[in-house]
Amino acid sequence: MIVILRRKVVGDESVVIKTIKLKFGKAPNLPSAEILTTPVTVFVGPNNSGKSKILSEIHYRCTSGQLNSMDVILTEIEFDSFTLDIAQEKISKITLKPDYNEALMPDNIIVGKGGNRQQVNENQLLSALQDTNSQINLFCRWYLAFNTLILDGRNRINLVNQQSAGDLQQPPHTSFQVLFRDDDKRKKVRRIIYDAFGLHLVVDPTNLGQLRLRLSSRPPATDIEERGIHEDALKFHSDAILVEQASDGVKAFTGIVTEIIAGDPAVLLIDEPEAFLHPSLAFNLGKEIALTSSGTEKRIFVSTHSPNFVMGCIQSGAPVNIVRLTYRNGTPTARILSNQDILRLMRNPLLRSTGVLSGLFYEFVIVTESDADRAFYQEINERLLRYKPELGIINCLFINAQNKQTVKTIIKPLRELGIPAVGLVDIDILKDGGQVWTGFLESSFIPALEHQSLATLRSHIEQKLKESGKNMKRNGGVEILSHSDQEAANNLFDKLAEYGLFVVRKGELESWLPNLGATGHGPTWLIDIFEKMGEDPESSSYLKPSSGDVWSFLGEIKKWFDNPTRKGIPL
Known part of the structure; x- marks a missing residue:
């Protein structure tokens, strides 16, 4: 199946990446999905779902112009082409002066960036930029390779290490050189860093031939105080902290922001940008990345496990695509998530307080009525995973609503995002008729044509429970009914379970x-x-899973999760 990413043209310029096609869609045997691209595309999902792999596959295609036979996610990238004027402008930005005594073939130029350089035929490069998809190898190797950057945990920390000051008579070719010469970009980075850490980022040229980043307690009084090498400049920089000696979080945040603004890659791929960052900084980074790239031709692709980073991207107001990848039992999926659906998750106080956005990063979610329910079922599941894994649910997030009425408020938006979410409630859900019961059914996407018959059955079972004169919750549940009435009640609950609604x-x-x-x-x-279940697994009093009771109850939930054709998830 195929997922296509597309974005609009900004101003008079064309974008570099027009579409990205994947090997699968949001479910097996469904038509391919098409997504309008945005400046930022964020890949989310459980562990081992392919979030990092898709970044490496995009990077290989953009830098080599070839598809890797080992690719398991990417099918193809479609690039946009450029007008003659824009193509000439892009070539001029990566054109370098020949080195002393460097021989140039006729009609050739030197292109490069960041210390990499290559001699190419100017006319062929110009032609490739105007017709990228028929000359992908030339376009990628001679142009896009110099404008594509991938950042992971290994190299993002090194982004703040000192860089060569370069030749001021030539165009800048590193992010520090750009910062040193471009007042607007330097002030933009400084503002972002100050908002994050309360310190002023400055570029230090006093180590002659090298540029270093520092954090100052005060802004430079004048440009010459920052950019000069006289006594006042030396004193100013000696009082500031070298960024490369700061914490990993400061280095990672500063390096990513600097590279996005000053390095100005056309395609930037960032694997887990939240690494080393406090949740609030992950939020700020997501917001700044989205805002900085908005309105540009820049394409940023991110793999993340951080709901804070996702929230920052979405709340920036900039156009952002969220793509949820999953891989289970040999079946991969890719679902494009609506920004509006995610915004609804974040704006609803109940949903926000329960941390429901974390569900993006788990395979499964179980929503219970109260925190006591959540804690108990989670402990039961952990013991199952350890001692009876055939009944345990791996990679499952347990969250609680405030009561049974609000369980539906949580599971419905999660399912709309393609996340298998179970609602787990007590038997007194039968007491709630009318709109409450209908909302319960709607939240699990039970077909509307079945609502009336289920409502009628619910009403009859509730009446029988009342006639028993016993408390349905505390005196045995369905066991207080006659055999035939028990069968009717179990039929109702079996129907609900088919759609991921489980009743005690x-x-x-x-x-x-x-x-x-x-x-x-x-x-x-x-x-x-x-206390009675025990805490020490080595103790003889420690309760381990057995058959029946709550152990089998969670086993039934696991069956619904494991069913690739489970009902209740809208497509």
């Missing part, structure tokens, strides 16, 4: 593991049950 048929949370004799309700019961 025994009644409520506190009905699990009755042999342990835990007492109380809610948090009180949770403390007691955890």
